[in-house]
Amino acid sequence: MNKLLYTLAGGAALAASCAPGQKNARTGGLPNVVIILADDLGYGDLGCYGALNVRTPAVDRLAREGTRFTNAYATASVSTPSRYSLLTGQYAWRRSDTDIAVGDAGMIIRPGQYSMADLFKNAGYATGAFGKWHLGLGEDGGKQDWNAPLPSGLSDIGFDYSYIMAATGDRVPCVFIENGRVVNWDPEAPIEVSYRQPFEGEPLAKDHPELLYNLSSSVGHNQAIVNGIGRIGYMRGGGKALWKDENIADSITVHALNFIEENKDRPFFVYLATNDVHVPRFPHQRFRGQSGMGLRGDAIVEFDWTVGAILDRLDALGLAENTLVIVTSDNGPILDDGYRDQARELLGGHDPSGGLRGNKYGTYEAGARVPALVRWTGHVPAGATSEALLSHVDLFASFAGLLDGRLPRGAAPDSRDALEAWLGRDPAGRDYVIEQANNRCLSVRTSEWKYIPPSDGPDAYSWAPGAELGYQKTPQLYRISTDPGEQENVAEIFPDIVSAMQSVLDNL
Ligand code: NG6
Ligand code: CA
Numbered sequence: 001m002n003k004l005l006y007t008l009a010g011g012a013a014l015a016a017s018c019a020p021g022q023k024n025a026r027t028g029g030l031p032n033v034v035i036i037l038a039d040d041l042g043y044g045d046l047g048c049y050g051a052l053n054v055r056t057p058a059v060d061r062l063a064r065e066g067t068r069f070t071n072a073y074a075t076a077s078v079s080t081p082s083r084y085s086l087l088t089g090q091y092a093w094r095r096s097d098t099d100i101a102v103g104d105a106g107m108i109i110r111p112g113q114y115s116m117a118d119l120f121k122n123a124g125y126a127t128g129a130f131g132k133w134h135l136g137l138g139e140d141g142g143k144q145d146w147n148a149p150l151p152s153g154l155s156d157i158g159f160d161y162s163y164i165m166a167a168t169g170d171r172v173p174c175v176f177i178e179n180g181r182v183v184n185w186d187p188e189a190p191i192e193v194s195y196r197q198p199f200e201g202e203p204l205a206k207d208h209p210e211l212l213y214n215l216s217s218s219v220g221h222n223q224a225i226v227n228g229i230g231r232i233g234y235m236r237g238g239g240k241a242l243w244k245d246e247n248i249a250d251s252i253t254v255h256a257l258n259f260i261e262e263n264k265d266r267p268f269f270v271y272l273a274t275n276d277v278h279v280p281r282f283p284h285q286r287f288r289g290q291s292g293m294g295l296r297g298d299a300i301v302e303f304d305w306t307v308g309a310i311l312d313r314l315d316a317l318g319l320a321e322n323t324l325v326i327v328t329s330d331n332g333p334i335l336d337d338g339y340r341d342q343a344r345e346l347l348g349g350h351d352p353s354g355g356l357r358g359n360k361y362g363t364y365e366a367g368a369r370v371p372a373l374v375r376w377t378g379h380v381p382a383g384a385t386s387e388a389l390l391s392h393v394d395l396f397a398s399f400a401g402l403l404d405g406r407l408p409r410g411a412a413p414d415s416r417d418a419l420e421a422w423l424g425r426d427p428a429g430r431d432y433v434i435e436q437a438n439n440r441c442l443s444v445r446t447s448e449w450k451y452i453p454p455s456d457g458p459d460a461y462s463w464a465p466g467a468e469l470g471y472q473k474t475p476q477l478y479r480i481s482t483d484p485g486e487q488e489n490v491a492e493i494f495p496d497i498v499s500a501m502q503s504v505l506d507n508l
Helices: 003-016 020-027 057-065 079-088 116-122 245-262 294-316 392-403 495-506
Strands: 032-038 067-073 126-132 161-165 176-178 192-194 234-236 268-273 323-329 369-375 384-386 433-436 442-445 450-452 476-478
Touching: 032 294, 057 294, 057 323, 057 369, 067 433, 079 116, 079 392, 116 126, 116 268, 116 392, 126 245, 161 245, 245 268, 245 294, 268 294, 294 323, 323 392, 442 495, 450 495, 476 495
Parallel strands: 032 268, 032 323, 067 384, 126 161, 126 268
Antiparallel strands: 067 369, 161 176, 192 234, 323 369, 433 442, 442 450, 450 476
C-alpha cells in the first residue's frame, strides 16, 4: 500500500475507534445548537476572510469569539446535494434524486430516514428549520396541492417547527410555508404551480419585460412574474401569500428569533438557512448602498444582520455561553446567476472566492470550500484559526458524539465523528474531503493534494455566464499545499498520487 493510501486507511480507523461517551465527558453539558447556513456565500465574502468593501461585523465577532476554519467544505458546489448531505450524513451522489431540485419536488429526505433534526429531537431538543429548504415537500412531486396542508413535510423528519421557502428565491411557489401550510393563504387566490406548462392568462417574464419592475433577468428566470421579478416555473394565484423579496430576510430571522425565545428554557436546535446571498438578490431598503457593491454586496450586509440579530438575542436571553453557533455556506459564490444585478461590475476589487479558483457549480476549490466559524464559549478556542480539513457531512456524527447519542443502524452512513476538529481542538481533521460538482464529478482533497478525475461536461453553462466549471477529459492534480489557486496541473508528473486519489474515489 502506498503512503497516501496507508494514511487514508489509518485515519479512518482512528476515527472509528473514538467512543462517543468520551466526547460527552470532555464537553460537559449539552449546548443549544444553531446552524446558520448562507446561500452561495463565497470563501472570500466575509470581512474575517479578507472581503473588501463589505463590512460583516457580526460574523467577524464570531471569528473573535470562536474559531475560523480555512479548510471547511460543503459536500457539493450546489444547494440541494449540499443540504441533503449536511442534514442526513449521507453523500448526496449515492442517490439519483438529489440534484438541484425544482420548486415542486416531492420530499427528498424521506419520512423514516433519520435526519439531523431527529438526532436532536431524540435527545430532548426543540428543533426548528427556517428559510431556504430546497429539499422537496409533500408526497407527490409536481402534484402538490399548495392550498391544503402538505401531506408530508419537515415534521416527518424531526423538525418540531418549520418556517420555510419550498425551494429557492428564484423558483415558484413564492410563498412561505409554516408547518406544512402556506402562510397567509389567500382563499381569493388559490395557488397553482407547474414546472411543465404556463397558466393561461398569466403574463410571462419572457414576453413582458416591462413588468419586471424590481429586477430583470439576464438568463432564464423568464417564466412566472412575482413582485416584479421573473422566476423559474409557472405559478398562478397566491395573492396575499406571495412574498416580497425585500422582506424575506426579516421574515426568516424574526421567526427564528421567536423560536429561540419560546424555547429558551430547554435545549434547542435551529437550522437557519438564509435566502442571502442567492439570486434574486433584493435586500431590504435599509441595507441598500451599504457595501458599495450593489445588490450582491448589500445582500452580504443583510446576511450579516441576520447573524447579528441571532447573536444579540442569545446575549439578551443569557444563552450565548451555552449555545454552539456555526456559520457556514451551502456552496461557493457566483456573480451572474441569471439576473442583471451588476454583481460583477461593482466588485471594486472584492474577490468573492478569496483567491481560490472557480465558483459555484464547478469542481475547483471555490465551489465547495466555504467559510465556517464555530463559537461555543469555553469549549472552542476564541480568536483562533484552524486549517483542519472539515466536511459538512461530518456534522451529523459529530453532533451524535456531542449528544452521546447512538445512531440507529444505517443512519448518517458517510458521517464521521469529527467533533474535536469542529471544536477547533484537532488541528488535522479529516484525511480527505470529497467535493461534488454540479455534473456529479467527485474531487478529492487532502492536506497536500486536490484531484479532479476525468469527467464529462461542458466547458461552460450558457445559463451561468462566466462560471468556470473545470470538467476535463483528462485527470487534474494540483499540489494545493503550494498551489492553492490550482494553476499547475501536475497529474502527469505524479501518476502514483493520481492513482492513489482515484482509488479513494473507487472505494467510496
Ligand atoms: C440554476 C439557476 C440559478 C440557481 C441555481 C440553483 C437559471 C438560469 N439558473 O438553474 O439561478 O437557482 O439553479 O442554485 O435558472 S442553488 O444555490 O440553489 O443550487
Ligand atoms: Ca446555494
